[in-house]
Each structure stands twice: as C-alpha cells, then as structure tokens.
Amino acid sequence: MTPVELASLTWPATFILAATILFLLLTAAADIGAGVRHLGTVALLVLLVGFYTLPVLTLPVRWLLTLFGFAAPVGLSLVSIRMVIKST
Numbered sequence: 001m002t003p004v005e006l007a008s009l010t011w012p013a014t015f016i017l018a019a020t021i022l023f024l025l026l027t028a029a030a031d032i033g034a035g036v037r038h039l040g041t042v043a044l045l046v047l048l049v050g051f052y053t054l055p056v057l058t059l060p061v062r063w064l065l066t067l068f069g070f071a072a073p074v075g076l077s078l079v080s081i082r083m084v085i086k087s088t
Helices: 003-029 034-053 055-087
Strands: none
Touching (some): 003 055
8 A cells, every 4th residue: 555545545534533623622612512512523423434435525625625724824824914013
C-alpha cells in the first residue's frame, strides 16, 4: 500500500474524529444535554460509514475542506490586520 492509498483511506476517519471531538467540546461548553451529544456523535459515525460505503460523498467534503483551508488563513489575516489598525 502506497502512502497515497493510505492517506485516501485514513483522512475520512481522522476528519470525523476531529469533528466528533469538536462537536462534543462545543456541546459541553454550551451545556447542551447528553441526548443531543449522543445523537450528534451517532450522526457523525453514520457519515463516516457513508464515506467508506459511498465514496461519492467524499468529493464535496474534500472540495469544501480545500476551500476552507485556503480561505481560513486569508480571513484570519484580514481580521488580525483590522485588530492591529484599531488598536493603533
């Protein structure tokens, strides 16, 4: 198995793991009930199973992650520039 094949198999699992941790942290901080936490976690696991059974689902997610990956640093730099301008 080449590294490219390994990455194509592992990125959905790591993405869902990170999304699950973020979801649980946000719901715990917002003091949302355990039922919603369980439902959200199960929904994320269903999405993970969907990624592996229907590979067509991964294409839009990969495009959105790519767009977000390029847009996030630009957005953060614009916000930080505005903060520096306001503070001086």
